[in-house]
Amino acid sequence: xxxxxxxxxxxxxxxxxxxxxxxxxxxxxxxxxxxxxxxxxxxxxxxxxxxxxxxxxxxxxxxxxxxxxxxxxxxxxxxxxxxxxxxxxxxxxxxxxxxxxxxxxxxxxxxxxxxxxxxxxxxxxxxxxxxxxxxxxxxxxxxxxxxxxxxxxxxxxxxxxxxxxxxxxxxxxxxxxxxxxxxxxxxxxxxxxxxxxxxxxxxxxxxxxxxxxxxxxxxxxxxxxxxxxxxxxxxxxxxxxxxxxxxxxxxxxxxxxxx
Amino acid sequence: xxxxxxxxxxxxxxxxxxxxxxxxxxxxxxxxxxxxxxxxxxxxxxxxxxxxxxxxxxxxxxxxxxxxxxxxxxxxxxxxxxxxxxxxxxxxxxxxxxxxxxxxxxxxxxxxxxxxxxxxxxxxxxxxxxxxxxxxxxxxxxxxxxxxxxxxxx
Numbered sequence: 001x002x003x004x005x006x007x008x009x010x011x012x013x014x015x016x017x018x019x020x021x022x023x024x025x026x027x028x029x030x031x032x033x034x035x036x037x038x039x040x041x042x043x044x045x046x047x048x049x050x051x052x053x054x055x056x057x058x059x060x061x062x063x064x065x066x067x068x069x070x071x072x073x074x075x076x077x078x079x080x081x082x083x084x085x086x087x088x089x090x091x092x093x094x095x096x097x098x099x100x101x102x103x104x105x106x107x108x109x110x111x112x113x114x115x116x117x118x119x120x121x122x123x124x125x126x127x128x129x130x131x132x133x134x135x136x137x138x139x140x141x142x143x144x145x146x147x148x149x150x151x152x153x154x155x156x157x158x159x160x161x162x163x164x165x166x167x168x169x170x171x172x173x174x175x176x177x178x179x180x181x182x183x184x185x186x187x188x189x190x191x192x193x194x195x196x197x198x199x200x201x202x203x204x205x206x207x208x209x210x211x212x213x214x215x216x217x218x219x220x221x222x223x224x225x226x227x228x229x230x231x232x233x234x235x236x237x238x239x240x241x242x243x244x245x246x247x248x249x250x251x252x253x254x255x256x257x258x259x
Numbered sequence: 260x261x262x263x264x265x266x267x268x269x270x271x272x273x274x275x276x277x278x279x280x281x282x283x284x285x286x287x288x289x290x291x292x293x294x295x296x297x298x299x300x301x302x303x304x305x306x307x308x309x310x311x312x313x314x315x316x317x318x319x320x321x322x323x324x325x326x327x328x329x330x331x332x333x334x335x336x337x338x339x340x341x342x343x344x345x346x347x348x349x350x351x352x353x354x355x356x357x358x359x360x361x362x363x364x365x366x367x368x369x370x371x372x373x374x375x376x377x378x379x380x381x382x383x384x385x386x387x388x389x390x391x392x393x394x395x396x397x398x399x400x401x402x403x404x405x406x407x408x409x410x411x412x413x
Contacts, residue, residue: 050311050347057295057303103342132346154288154350157295 040167044068045075045100045112046130051153055099055130058157062164064097072107072115075100081119095125096167101153102131102138110142117146128163130155264406272399279392282355289352308393311351315386318344322379326372337367337375344382356385 042064046052052068059066069075076082079095098116102109109129117123126148131138139150151159279285296303318340325331325340341364348357363378 048343048346048350049314050307051350053307053310054292054295054350057300061295061297103346105339132349153346154291154352156288156291 040064040096040164041094042066042097042099043075043078043095045070045072045098045104045109047071047101047104051101055155055160058155058160059099061157062160064164072100072104072109072112075112076115079116079119079122081115081122095122097126097128097163098122099128099130099151099163102129102142103133110138110145113142113145113147126167265403268399268403268406272396272403275392275396275399284353284355284389284392286352286354288350288354292351305397308351311347311353312390312393314347315344315356319379319383319386323383326375326379331372334367334370334375338364341367353389356382356389359385 040063042059044052044055044059044066046055046068047070049070052070056066056068067078069078073082075098080093098112100109100112109131113127113129116125116127123146127146128149128151129142129147130151130153132153134152142150149163276285292304292307322337322340325333325337341360344360345357345364348354348360359378359381363375363382366374366378
């Protein structure tokens with residue numbers, strides 16, 4: 001486990017060991033997962049290692065391929081926008097969504113957003129901003145600059161599923177001619193189908209299962225505590241809408257170029 | 260007979276989690292982490308929490324070094340460290356640690372040195388409490404897996 005952490009250097013971070021283990025032990029032997037030829041590729045930007053890992057997992061669980069970087073500069077570098085000449089790599093780079101933290105040292109998510117919207121190659125890519133602070137002026141500024149959505153941290157699975165479903169809608173509308181595919185990656189991430197359990201136990205429940213009966217552990221604990229007062233972050237300028245959801249739904253995901 | 264061990268351990272785990280939620284040590288975002296764990300990523304919660312521990316301890320060490328320095332004056336740096344702690348604690352559902360970090364941060368914004376020292380001590384205390392609880396949880400889970408593994412599906 002320690003090895004995995006040391007490899008994380010702010011370039012691409014990942015927790016690949018479990019997935020690689022599954023594949024090497026013959027995890028692919030069971031029924032093949034439906035192939036997602038038009039795999040969604042997301043660029044995630046966050047200076048916090050913990051948050052990077054969580055957002056990456058959230059995105060992978062929703063069948064996205066993820067590149068996670070630790071700063072706006074690395075994001076621009078990845079996109080080939082860090083210098084003025086167009087990179088030859090650009091023809092092969094397909095980014096369907098950029099999701100970035102707002103508060104980052106050096107370049108904020110807002111500044112990154114502006115740079116992306118200024119570029120000819122990537123201005124149509126939807127950019128989503130994440131922030132732990134629910135500040136109206138900040139949200140407005142980002143939306144005015146062209147952000148597609150604004151998510152309150154900590155980001156939830158429901159938030160990412162919603163983003164994903166918007167992207168799916170967009171995919172259906174676009175003709176495949178518009179999409180530039182990445183070459184087949186041997187380590188491209190897909191959700192591996194569940195492999196046969198290696199232990200002899202009749203149930204292969206994941207660690208920290210809190211219900212003895214089902215592997216859907218979270219629902220039982222949520223039921224147990226739905227009545228307990230779980231306060232949410234209360235900052236100034238809190239919107240009256242439920243803080244659990246993304247506060248802003250002013251803009252829907254647009255299909256670039258077709259409206 | 261062996262099955263009893265699993266059930267008892269499961270009950271212990273449930274009880275511990277319930278207690279942590281009740282105390283406000285953990286909140287629903289911890290449950291969110293569990294939702295992200297499955298067969299393809301069976302140790303996700305364990306891995307993320309351990310990374311959180313590593314990152315947090317680095318930050319706490321830096322905070323202490325800053326504050327014990329007689330010539331300390333860089334409250335802004337304290338604030339930056341605390342932003343990180345607040346963020347990551349919030350992401351894993353460590354509600355109490357997050358809250359005491361916010362209080363500490365307020366003291367730093369007022370350049371209140373004794374307030375910062377107190378804030379640091381409280382954060383360190385809450386952090387270590389959380390860490391001990393998580394270790395206990397992980398141990399119980401380990402035992403539960405072992406106990407479950409002994410059962411043969413005949």
